[in-house]
Amino acid sequence: DQTLFDARAWPLLRQAVRGSDAARWGAVDTKRRLGFQTAEAFLAALSADEVARAAAERMEFGTRNLSEVKLRFEGGLVGSNDVTRPELEAATAERELVRASGAAQNGVLILANFLHEPVADSLALPDSLLCRAARAVPPASLDLEAASKRRPDLVSERARVASLRAGAWEPLFRF
Numbered sequence: 001d002q003t004l005f006d007a008r009a010w011p012l013l014r015q016a017v018r019g020s021d022a023a024r025w026g027a028v029d030t031k032r033r034l035g036f037q038t039a040e041a042f043l044a045a046l047s048a049d050e051v052a053r054a055a056a057e058r059m060e061f062g063t064r065n066l067s068e069v070k071l072r073f074e075g076g077l078v079g080s081n082d083v084t085r086p087e088l089e090a091a092t093a094e095r096e097l098v099r100a101s102g103a104a105q106n107g108v109l110i111l112a113n114f115l116h117e118p119v120a121d122s123l124a125l126p127d128s129l130l131c132r133a134a135r136a137v138p139p140a141s142l143d144l145e146a147a148s149k150r151r152p153d154l155v156s157e158r159a160r161v162a163s164l165r166a167g168a169w170e171p172l173f174r175f
Helices: 009-074 081-115 127-134 144-150 152-168
Strands: none
Touching (some): 009 081, 144 152
16 A cells, blocks of 8 residues: 555645744744843843942942031031931942942843843943934834734744644545
């Protein structure tokens, strides 16, 4: 017995081709999403770094204010109660500096994890990106049909559904 023609091969071939298309478009979508997550991690790390810089300035201001108040106290110009508030402010600024520095280091580590390479401790502002973002956006046409055809996640899902439909025809070709 030799099978000369197996009709089941056609729906299975269509299923395999559509499944391959779905996997290829799924990979494109995964890369796109990874790019967005990396950009988000960069902006989060950049923001945390700026917060840490502001906390360092607050700490410097609090320390300078405390030293001035202590000099006034030693000169007898203010009482001991007037020293308590700057001490509390300096301690709070120090705590916030430690928290902000930890968040900045955490942001850099998350970004390094996305990039799979070490990242410099201080990040530079993307000036060209900020200039482009500041420009007015021209009005876009709302061609939702064309936009949905370009989205890799939707194309992948359509190909997956087509693969499943092609596979559903296979039992009909068995006889």
